[in-house]
Amino acid sequence: VDQDLKKIAAMLPSASVNRTSSFSTSVPAVRREDATHARLMTNANEASSVWTALAFEGDDTLGVSSAKVDHRQKRKGLPSGPDAIGTALTRRLIRDLIRYMYIILDLSSAALSDPDHLCTGGVAPSAKTRHAVLLATAVTYVREFYDQNPISHLGIVILKDGQAQLLSSLGGSPSAHLSALASPSASNPGLCSGNASLMNGLECVGRSLSAAPRHGSREILIFSSSLRSDDPGDLTGAVDGVARIGVRVSAIGLTGAEVYAIRRICDMTGGSYAVA
Structure with missing residues (x-):
């Protein structure tokens, strides 16, 4: 590159290749002392801004000024105010970690049917009900x-005979729920009878989930075997009741066809619905 510049300079009689000297005459060099002074002043200003964000609280302890925190929260798009400091992110994190869920099993007489489209691993071909x-x-x-x-x-x-029966209470022991599923009340197909009532199931579960702490999510998962719901009253009222306390209802249908009532429940509560 330098050789090319020299050739170009030789072609221009009045040009000078001493770029350093021409630059130094037009732009004065910054002294090392001035650069050091400017850097020290910048650090001092940053330290001053940190100290101005601190303030003494009522119990004579040193804390961050709420005005500074509110400004930072607003700049990051987070909730501001004295109650939002340090709690918004914690609340969202806990809500993702802790779940309070009820499984509703449809053990009505429809569970005894033997459809060809149902096939899962671990289930014997002769037991595909x-x-x-x-x-x-x-x-x-x-x-x-x-x-x-x-x-x-x-x-x-469990749902059968138009009623909702509690098989296992809300708890954190997986062995207790697995034992309940192995009990005759759930595992004996001869006890599957009557019709399922989604209304009674939602009301039964809703009463329990209403007492669950609000720092966790409240959910219901329905395993449906029926194409109908035999309800003693208005199903919409039961759905409104669980939606009012923030319960999300999702469902898995084993019927091979979508049931409008279940689809409506999932849509009203923000859940999802899948049909096998």
Whole structure:
């Protein structure tokens, strides 16, 4: 590059290749002392801004000024104010970690049907009833739930004969729920009878979840075997009740067809619905 510049300079009679000397005559050099002084002043200003953000609180302890924190919170798009300092992110983190969930199992007479489209691993071909698939899926789900959410709580409710029965209470012991699923009340297909009532199931679970701490998520997962819901009253009122306390309802249908009532429940509470 320097050789090319010299050749170009030779072609220009009035040009000078001494770029350093021409630059130094037009722009004065900054003294090392001035640069050091400017750097020290910048550090002093930053330190001063840190100290101005501190203030003495009522108990004579030193803390960060709430005005400075509010400004930083607003600049980052976070909630501001005395109650929001250090709590917004914590509340969101706890809500992601702790879950309070009820599983509702449809053990009505519809669970005894033998559809060809249901097939899961671990279920013998001779036992491909909705009840067998539902039970095997529930056992797998309980194990995976506690593997992924070790500090969360789970409960199980069964639907049959138009009623909702508590199979296991809301708790943090996976062995208790697995034992409940292995009990005759859930594992014996001969006890599947009557119709399922989603209204009674939501009301039963809603009463329990209403007492769950608000720092965790409240959820319901329905395993449905029926194409209908035999309710004694207005199902919409029960859905409004669980939605009012912040419960999210999701469902898995083993019917091969979507049920409008279940779809409506999931949509109203912000849940999801899948059909096997």
